[in-house]
Amino acid sequence: MRLIKIALCVLLLTVFMLRSSLSVQAANGQPEPTLLTLELLQERLNNPSNIEGVAAIDLQHLIIDIRPENAEFRNQFYRLLKTTLNQSTKPLGLDLSYSQIQGDFNGGNLGVRVPLIEETIKSVFSQEEVEQIKSKSAYLSIFKSPQSFSASLPKLTVWRGRLKLEETQFQGKVDFHNIFFLKGVDSRYADFQKTANWSDCRLSLLANFGGASFRESANFQHSYFITSAQFKQANFQGLTDFQGSHFNGGNFHQVRFGGAADFDKTVWEESTDFSDSLWSDRAGFTKSIFNASVSFNQSRFADSVDFRDTRFSENLNLREASIEGLMDFSDVGFNHGKMLNIDHFMFDSKAAQIMGDPGIIGQLITVPTLQGNENLLRKLIRNFREQEQIVDANYIELLRAKLRLNTWWGRIFGVNINTASVSRLVAIGFEPQQAETIVRVREEQPFRNLVEILRLDGINLATYITVYNRAIANSQEAAIADNYSSCWQRFLRLTHLKYGVEKLLTILQWLQWEILLLLTGYGTNFPLIFGVGIVAIAYFGLLFWLVDRVRRWRPSPILPTPLETTSMVGSYAIFTAIGLLEIFSASTQPGLTLLCLGVFLLPIPGLILGIIYRRGRYHNLLNTSYLTEDGSLRQLRLMIGRLPIMPRYPLFRERYLPILWDRRWNWLNYYDFSLNNLLKFGFNDLRMRDEFVPGLITTLVWYQWSLGVLYLILLLWTLSRTIPGLNLLIYLK
Template sequence: MLFRFIAIALLLSILVISPQPSWASPSPPDAVPLTLELLKARLKAPVQLEGSRTIDLRHFVIDLRPDNAEFDNQFYRLIQEQIQRSAPPLGLDLSYSKILGELKMSDLAFRIPLYGKTLPPIFNEAEQAQFERDRRRLSQLNQLSRSLLIQTQVEPVQITVWRGPLLLAQTRFEGFINFTNTFFLGRVEAQGAIFPQDVDWSGARFSRKVNFSGSIFQGEVRFRNAIFFDRTRFSQVEFRGAVNFQSSEFQSAANFNQAVFKQLTNFSRILWQDNADFSQTQWQDKVFFDRDKFGRSLFLTEATFEKAVSFRQAQFNRSVNLRGASILDQTDFADANFAKGSYLNVANLQFDPKQATILGDPGQIGKAFSVPNLEGNEIVMRNLVQNFWGLQQVADANEIEYTVEKLRLKEQRQQLIGTNINNATRWHLQSLGFSEKQADAIIQAREQNPIRSFNELLKIGGVDFSTYVKVRDRIAVGEPLTLTGRILMIFRGLGLSCLLLLTRYGTSVGLIFGIEMIGIAHFGVMFWLIDRFRRLRPKPIVPTRLETLWSLGGFCVLTLMGLAIVFQSSDRPWLTLAYMEATLLPIPLLLMIFLYWKGRYHNLLTTTYFVEDGTLRQLRFLIGRLPIIPDYPFFRERYIPILWDRRWGWLIYFDFSLNNLLKFGFNDIRLRDEHVPGLITTLVWYQWGIGMLYFALLLWTLSRTIPGLNLLIYFK
C-alpha cells in the first residue's frame, strides 16, 4: 500500500508540474474596449506573426460608431500614420475582436492615384500590369460615358493599398464593411469571421492568399470586379444574403467547398484560370454562372441545387464534375461552349426529369454528358434521355444512348479480356496494382460471396478509391465466363460494334450515308471492271481510255465525298473505315481474282451482263427488286442490254450499285438470266445481301433521328 501511495503521488506531481499542451490552453480572455491609450501602446510595440510585424488588436471591442467620433478619427489617423512611417510592411490583426460601426479601409491604409506616370516601388510586376489593365478599362469607360453625355469630366480615381497581412480570424463586424478598390499586398485571413451587415469588396485586388473559411455573411456580399492573384478559400462559408462576384477573376485555385448560399448568387462573367471547387455546396436560391470562362476543372461534386442554375454562354476547357450532385430545378447550359476534351461528369447524379430540367443547345448538349462506367449509372442516363425527350431534343437523347452503348461495349470487352478478380491468384492481383493486404482482403471476401460489382469491391476493407481508379479498366467482376458464354458475348460485341461504328448507334444519318457512298463507289467500279474488262486476246474486249478515266474519276469523287462525311461524323473514323472495308473488300476481291484466273468462255461473251427496263425512267423505290431478272422469256423482251458505246454508259454501273445497295434508283437495272458466270452472280447477290442489312440500319437510324418516327418507339 505504501508503494502504491508513493507512485500515485509522483504521478500527480508530474501532471501538475508538466506544461499543458496547446489544445488544453485556457480559452481566450473576453474582449475589452479599445481605448486610445491601449491603441497607442499597441502601435508602439508591434508583434511578430509568421515573419511579419503586426499591430496586435486582438480581443478588443473597437467602437467606430458616429457617436464615438473622437475615437473614430484618432483610430484611423494613428494607424495610418504608423503604417506610412513603417518601411517594412506592417500588418493588422483584429482577430477575436468586435468592430462596432462601419470599418472604412480607405481611411485606414494610404491612398495613391490610379493614374500617373510612375507607380510606387512597393508593387511587383504582376500588380503593375494589373494597374495598366485597370487604367485601360477605366479609360474606355470614361470615353464611353463622355460619348453618351453621362459624364462630362473625369474624376480622379484613387485606390487604397494595404501592404501587410490583414488578420480577421473570428472577428465580428457589427457595421457595414467597405473595402472597395483596395489592393491587399499581403495575405487576408478571416477564418470564422462574422459579418452581420453588408460587405463590399468590389474592385479589390488580393495579391496573396485569401482565407474566409468558416465565415458567416448575414448581409449582402459584393466582390464585383475583384481579382484574386493567389489561392482563395471560402470553404464552409455561410452566405445568408445575396452574393455578387460578377466580373471577378481568380488567377489561382478557388475553394468554395461546403459553402451554403441562401439567397440569389451571381458568379457571372468570371474568369477562373485554375480549378474552381464548389464540392458539397448548397444553393438554396438561383445562381448564375453566365459567360464564365473556366480555364481548368469545375467541381460541383455532391452539390445541391434547390433552385435554377444558369451556365448560359459559359466556356468550359476542362471537365465539369457533377458526380453525386442533386438538381432539383432547372439547369441551363444554353449557348455554353465545351472545348475538345471537356465534358460533364454526371456519375450518380440525383436528377428526376419529372421535377427538374436540364437545358442546352439541341444537338450539342447531349455530347457533353459522360460517366466513367455504366454500373450504377443506368438510372442517371435513363433520366437524362427522358429529360431530352420531354424537350423534344431527339439528337441529344440519342447521344446519351450512344454513350450508354459505348460503355456497355467497354464492359463486355473487360469481361472478355480483363482479369476476373473472382478467380485471379494473389500474385495476379498484386501484378494488377493491388497491395498484398488488399489482395488478401479480396480473396477472403470472394470466398464468402463472389464479387459481382465494382461497388462491392470498394466496400472491401483496404481497397481505396485511388487503387480502384488505377485498376478498374483491367479487371472484371461477376461470375467467370464459360466457353459458351464467351462465344455469345463475342457475337454480341461484334453486333454492337457494328451499330456503334457504322451508325453511332442510330444517331448519325450522315455517317450511314457516307458509308453508303463509299459502298456504291466500290461495287460500281467492280461491276464496271468485270463487265468491260473481258479479255485481251485474241480480240480485246476492253473500255476506251476516256471511259476508263471517267469511271475511275467517278469512283474517286464518290469515295472522297463519303470519306469526308465519315471523318466528320464518326468518333473513330479509321476504325469505322477498317470495319467497313473488312465487309466490302475481301469476298468481292476473291471472287474477281477467281473470275480472271479461270477466264470466261461462254456464249454472249461480247454482250454486257447487265440489262435495264427502259419502259419507265424515274426515281423509284426498289425494295422488292431482285438483282437478276426472272428466268422467263417475257422478261427478256422487257429488259434490253445496256449500251457500251454511250458516252455516259459508265454511270449505269454506279446506278446498278445504288439499286442493289440502297434499293433506290433511277432505272431498273439487273443482271441477265443466261450465260452469266456464277462468280459474277455471287458478287451481285453478295452486294444485294449487304444492301438488305444496310437498308435495315438506315431505317433504324431514321426511326431514331426523325421525331415523328421516334414517338412510335418511345411513347408507347
Template sequence: MQTGTWRQEGLRLCLLLVLLVGLWVSGSSRVWAASGDNSSSRLPLTLELLQERLRSPLTVEGSAVLDLSHLIVDLRPENADFRDQFYRLVQASLQQPSQPLGLDISDSIIQGELLGQKLGLRAPLYGESLSALFSESEAAQLDRDRQRQQQLSRLSQALFNPSGILPQMPLTVFRGRLRLQKTQFLGRVDFGNTFFLSGLDATGARFAQDGDWSQIRSSKAATFAESTFVEDANFRGSVFFEAANFSQVAFRGEALFQASEFQGTASFQHSNFEELANFSRTLWSDEADFAQVRWQQKATFETAAFQKQLNLMEALWLSTGTFRQATFALPVNLRGASLRSQLDFSDTRFGAEAYLNVAGLQFDPNSARLLGDPGRIGQALSVPTLAGNEILLRNLVRNFRQLEQIGDANQVQYLTESLRLRSLLQRLFNLNLNTASQERLRIVGFSAEQATAVVAARQVQPFRNLTDLIIRDLVDLDTYIDVRDRIAASPPLNLGNRILLALRVMGMALLLVLSHFGSSFWLILGVGLVAMAYFGLVFWIVDRFRRLHPQPIMPPQAEIITMLGIFAGIEFAGGLAILRSSEMPLLTLGVVTLLVVPIPLTLMGILYRRGRYHDLMNVSYFVEDGSLRQLRLLIARLPIMPKFPFYRDRYTPILWDRRWGWINYFDLSLNNWFKFGFNDIRLRDEHLPGLISSLVWYQWGLGLLYIALLLWTLSRTIPGLNLFIYF
C-alpha cells in the same frame, strides 16, 4: 447508538449531495453566461489602450503587427470623437515608412461602420506618382495593377471624359497583413477599392450588415473560410492574385462576384448560398472548387471563363444555375451533384480537353432540366462507367427527348451503349475474379497476400462488381486503380455463353461503328456511299473487262477515265461524311473494308483465273427495264431477271456503246444497296457465270442489312418518327 450513527451518516450524505448540486449549478451558470455573451471577456478599446498598443506592436511570423484583437471597438456615430481619433492614429501608424505593419482585429467586436479607406494608405490608381513609402517590390506590384486597370478602364473613362485626361483616382493600400479572424462586425464594412499587398485573413468572421469588398486586390492569399455574411456581400471587380479561400462560408444575402478574377486557386467548398450568387464575367485562371456547395437561389456564371478545372462535385442546386456563354478549357466535374431545378449550358464553349463529367448526377427529368445547345450538349457529357449510372443515363435521354433535342438524346444513348460494350468486352476478355487462379491473379497485378485473400473471399461470397475489392477491404486503392482495367467480376461463362456473348459484342460493335447506334444519319449515309461506289466499280470491271485474246473485249480509255473519276468522287464524299461524323473514322473505314472488299475480290480473282467460256460474250451481263425510267423504290426487288417469257421483251441488255452507259453500273449498285434507283437493272438469266451471280447476290444481301440499319437510324434521328416509335 446504532440509530444515532445512521442519522449522522445520513446527514453527511445529504450535505455532500447538496454541495455537489451547488457546484454543478455554479459551473453550468458560468458556461451558459460565457456562451450567451462572449463579449464579457473582451475589453472596450479606449484611446489610452489604443496608444499603448500602437507603441508596442507584436511580432508575428517575423512581421510587426498592431494587435487590436479581443477588444470591443465602438465606431458608432455617438462615439464620434473616439472614432475620428481611432482612424487618425491607426492610419498614421500603418503609413510608417519602416517595415510594413499588419493589423490584427481578430476575435473583436466592431460596433458601427468600419471604413477601410480611413485605415490604409491612399495611393493614386491612375497617374504617374506613387508614394515613397512603398518598397521596390510593393511599388512594382501596385504599378502592374495600375497599368492593368488603365487598360481595362481607358475606354469607359473616355466615354465619360472626352478630354482623354484620366483623373487621379486613389485606392487604399494595406502593406501589412489584415487579420479579421472570428471578428464580429455589427455594422457595415467598407473595404472597396483596397489593395492588400500582404493578403487578408477573415476566417470565422461574422458580418451582420452588408459589406463592400468591391474592386479589392489581394497579392497574397485571402481567406474568408467559415465566415458568415448575414447581408449582401459585394466582391464585384475584385482580383485575387493568389489563393482565395471561401470554404464553408454562409452567404445569407446576395453574393456578388461579377467581373472578378481568381488568378490562384479558388475554394468555395461546403459553402451555402441562400440568395442570388452572381459570378458572371468572372475569370478563373486556376482551379475553381465548388464541391458540396448548396445553392438555394439562382446561381449565374454567365460569360465566365474557366482556364483550369471546375469542381462541382456533390453540389446541390435547389434553384436555377446558368453557365450561358461560359468558356471551359478543362473538364467540369459534376460527379454526385444533385439538380432540383435546371442547369443551363446554352452557348457554352468547350475546349478540346473540356467535357462535363456527370457521373452520379441526380435529377428527375419531370421536375429538373439540363439545358444546352441542341447537337452539342450531348457530345459534351461524359460518364466513365456504366455501373451505377444506368438510371442517370436513362434520365438524360428522357430529359433531351422532352426538350425535343433528339440528337442529344441519341448521343447519350450512344454513350450508354459504348459503356455497355466496354463492360461486355471486360467480361469477355478480362480476368474473372470468380474463376481466376492465384497465379493468374499475381500475374495481373495482385500481391501474393492479396491473391490469397481474393480466392478466400470469393468462396464465402462471389464478387458482383469490382468495387467489392475495396468494400471488403481486400486490396488498397493503389492496387485497385492499377488492376481494375484488366479484371472483371461476373458469373463463370461456359463455352456456349461465351460464344453468345461474343456474337452480342460483335453486333453491338458494328452498330456503334457504322451508325453510332442509330444516332448519326450522315455516318450511315457515308458508309452507304463508300460501299455503293465500290460495288459499282466492281460490276463495271467484271462486265467490261472480259478478255484480251483472241479479240479484246475492254472499255475505251475515255470510259475508264470517266468511271474512275466518278468512283473517286463518290468515295471522297462518303469518306468525308465518315470523317466528319465518326469518332473513330479509321476504324469505321476498316470495318467497311472488311465487309465489302475481301469476298468480292476473292470472287473476281477466281473468275479471271478460270476465264470465261460461254455464249453472249459481247453482251452485258446486266439488263434494264426499258418500259419506264423513273426514280423508284425497289425494296422487294430481286437482283436477277425473272424466268418468264413475258420479261424477255421487257428487259434488254444495257448497251456498251452509249455515252452515259457507265451510269448503269452505279445504278445497279444503288438498286442493291439503297433499294431505290433511277432504273430497274438486274442480272440476265442465261449464259451467266455463277461467280458473277454470287457477287451480285452478296451485295444484295448486305444491302438488306444496310437498309434496315438506315431506316432504324432515320427513325431515331427524325423527330416525328422518333415520337411514333418511342411514345
C-alpha cells in the same frame, strides 16, 4: 404565489444558461470579452504584441462600441488607431480576433489614402511595398504625374499590415471598399451580421475567409485576390456578388450560398474548388474565364446555373453534382480536348435541364464509365430531345454506345483481378502496393464486381477509372480456377461450357455494336453511312460490269470497248473518291471503318470472282448480257419488294429484254443494277436472267441484295434518329 413560482423558474433558467455559456467559453479557452475604453486602447497601442511572429496591435476579446450614440469614442478610436498603424516605421498589423464590433465598421478610415501617382507612392511607402503596389498582379494604373490624368485623380486606401479577424463578430455594416491589403486578411470564422462591402479590394499574401458567415449581402465586386482566395465552409446567407473579380485560384469547398450568387465576368488564373457547395438560389458565371481546372464535385444547385459565354482552358468537373433548375452552357468555349465531366450527375427535379448550343454541347459532355451513369445518359438524351436538339441527343447516344463497347471489351479481354498475379495487376495500371492488397483481400473473399476495389485503402477513383476498361472481377472464373489445378484441368477451365458461351455471346454483342459504330456512328451519322453506300454501290457496279463484259480473251475475245472501259474505271474512281471523302470527314476512325467495310466487300466477292475466271465460262448465250431490263417502262422506281432475278411467268418474261452492249451509255446500267440491289431504288427495273447463268454469278447478285437489305435497315434507322420529323416516336418519354 403562482407568479412567484414563474419568476423563480425564469431566474433558475437564466442562471443555468449563463453558467452553460461560461462553461463553453472556458472549454474553448476563450476569456469573456471586455469593453474597450480609451485608456485600454491607448495601452494596447503603446504596446504592440507579437502575434504569430508578426507585430500587431492586439485588440482581441474586446467589445468595441462604435455606434452613433458613442460618437466621441468612435472618432477617437479611428484617429488613434489610424495614427499608430500608419506612422509605424514597419508594417503593423491589427488583430480584432474574438472581439465584438458594435456599430458600423469602416476599414477605409484606418488605411493610408494616396493618389495613384508614382512619386507620391514612392514617398509614402517602402521599396518592398511600392513593388507590391506596382506589380502586374495588382492591376493598378499608376500615373507618372498629376498632369498625365486630366480628370480627378483616382485614389487608393492601403493597409500596410495584416488584418486578422478570426471569429470577430461585426454587429453592424462593414466597409472595406477600395482597399489594398499588402499583408492580406485573415477572417476565419468571422461573423458579418449586416452587409459586408469588400468591393474593389486587392488582397495580397493572404485572403482567408474560411468558415466566415455573411448573414446579409456580401459585396466583392471587382476585387483582386492576388493570392488564392480561401472561402472553405463559408456561409453566405444573402446576396453574394463577386462580379468582375479576379482570382488567383480559390477554395470554395463546402460553401453555402443562401441567396443569389453572382460570379459574372470573373477571371480564375489557378485551379478552383467549388466541391460539395450548396447553391440555394440562382448562380451566375456568365462571361467568366477559367484558365485552370475547376471542380463542382458533389455540388448541389437548387436553382438555375448560368455559364453562358464562359471560357474553360481545362476540364469542367461536375462529378456527382445535382441540379433542380436550368444549367445553361450557351456560347461556352472549351480548349481543344477539354470536356464537361458529369460523371454520376443527377437531375433532382422534372424542371432540371442542361442547355447549350445545338450540335456543340453534346460533343462536350463526357463520363468515364457506363456503370452508374446509364440512368444519367438516358435523362440527357431525353433532355436534348425535349429541346429538339436531336444532334446533341445523338452525341449522347454515341457516347453511351462507346462506353458499352468498352465495358464488353473489358469483359472479353480484361484481366480478372480474382486470378491475376501481382505483376499482371501492375501491368494494367495498379501500383505494386495496391496489387498486393488486392491479392491479400481476394484470398479471403473474391471480388464480385470491380467497384469493390474502391473500398480498399490506397485505391482511389483515379485508379478505378484507369483500370476500368482493362480489368474485370469474375468470381465465377476464380471458383473454376480453384476446382481445377493441373494443366489438363486448367484447359478444362478455359473450355468450361457455361463460361465459354457467356464469352461467345459477349463477343457477338461487341462485334454487332462495333459494326454499328463504325458504319453508322450508332445511327447518329448520316454522312458516314451515305459515304459507305456510295463506295459499296460503285464497287459492286464495277464487279457486275467486269463479270458481264469481260467474258474471255481467247479464242474469240468477248471484251468491252476501250471507251467503255475508260468510262467505267473513271466513273468508279470518281464515285469511290466521293464516298471516301465522306467517310474520312464524318468518321472518327476512318481506317477502322474502311477495314470493316472491306470485310463485307472483299473476301466473298473476291473469292467468287477468282473462281469464275479460274474455271472459265462455257454456256449458251455467251454473247448476251446476264442483265435484263423491263422494256415496257422507263421511270424512277422504288423497289422495296423487288428480287434480283427475272420472274418465271411467261407474260412477265416477255417484258424483260437483255441490256444493249453496243450503246455508249451501257456502263450506267451496272451502277443502276447495283443501286437497285443496295438501295431498292433505281431508274429502271434491272434483273438477272434465270437461264444460262453460272451459279456463282447468281450467288454474287444475291449477296449484294442481302447486304442491301441490311444497309437499307441501317439507313432508315439512321435517318429516323437524325431527322426530327421522320420518326415522332423519339419524342415519347
